[in-house]
Amino acid sequence: MSGVNERAHKAAHRTPDYTSSGPGDLSVHRMPGHFIRRLQQVAVRLFGDCVGPELTPVQYAALCAIAQTPGAGQAALAALIGYDRATIGGVIDRLEQKGWVARSGSPEDRRLNLLSITPDGQAALARAAPAVLAVQDKLLEPLDPQEREAFERMCLKLLAHHLG
Amino acid sequence: MSGVNERAHKAAHRTPDYTSSGPGDLSVHRMPGHFIRRLQQVAVRLFGDCVGPELTPVQYAALCAIAQTPGAGQAALAALIGYDRATIGGVIDRLEQKGWVARSGSPEDRRLNLLSITPDGQAALARAAPAVLAVQDKLLEPLDPQEREAFERMCLKLLAHHLG
């Protein structure tokens, strides 16, 4: 195990939650919102462990979306992956700084920053893809195939309800 | 619907994901890690909508843990709810600034900041509790009782595997 998020991880080892909390527990440890928070924490740590520090989950999602939707503006990109317009700016900044993404103005609409992936960006994406897929597998590792299918189906159901 | 996270929420409405993405989609929209990320986003937005801006999810969890574990230091508190030692400091700062939490040194171990909840903090906690419970319910609203049980069980299974 790498040192990513070592403190929070070690900390979690010291709590008895998640393995034996009793039915009378009214604290945060019984709340789905807290589960999701901790799962997000786990997923980010796994991503760092498997993919490495050169690409964050957010940057991967953005790079992926840019590759699949060439010529989109920042707002359109944010819409695609559910980010905020204010957040995506900094993400693109960092991807641009690495030379993986290029901004170019649009002649038709001078407000837009048309985004495109560079060859280096393509290479980085291809390099990271296997590890990213491995993360998804490790994440759901303790679930059997039926449970995985059910988990993903319920996640999609929740997202469709709250976002759709 | 309140205006919390309006931009990302409106953005999400414009994407066809989560309702009709085809089986050949290799993008981020098929990845459990991305689902969890979006669910976390939804949960935070629901929390803001139901509880209000005076208490964040993180602050609620911390306040809750302090109320249940009086006399714990910051590191112990962080371990209880899975935060980082470096993060909890700022959270406590803000709770202390609101007058809901008090720091006091320990005579036995002068490194420790013993944490305790104030009467105002107790009141804030009691005020927020119903809304926080409502958030959990709204979050899993689209799932029937069996699905909710299964979802929570699988979350706990995942967390026990990755943290335990």
Added chain:
DNA sequence: TACGATCTGTATGCATGCTGTCAATATTGC
């Protein structure tokens, strides 16, 4: 008892994330 290992809180730096605001630019209604 001295000393090294460990623990605690803090500070810094980086990366998300969201709110509110703003200027520039398009679009629409009249």
Added chain:
DNA sequence: GCAATATTGACAGCATGCATACAGATCGTA
């Protein structure tokens, strides 16, 4: 054609989160 409106990207501000490093304090042990 022009005024009201909407959209876009940028910026400031606040709140997580984590890695790293540091100083003070404690603990285990030789």
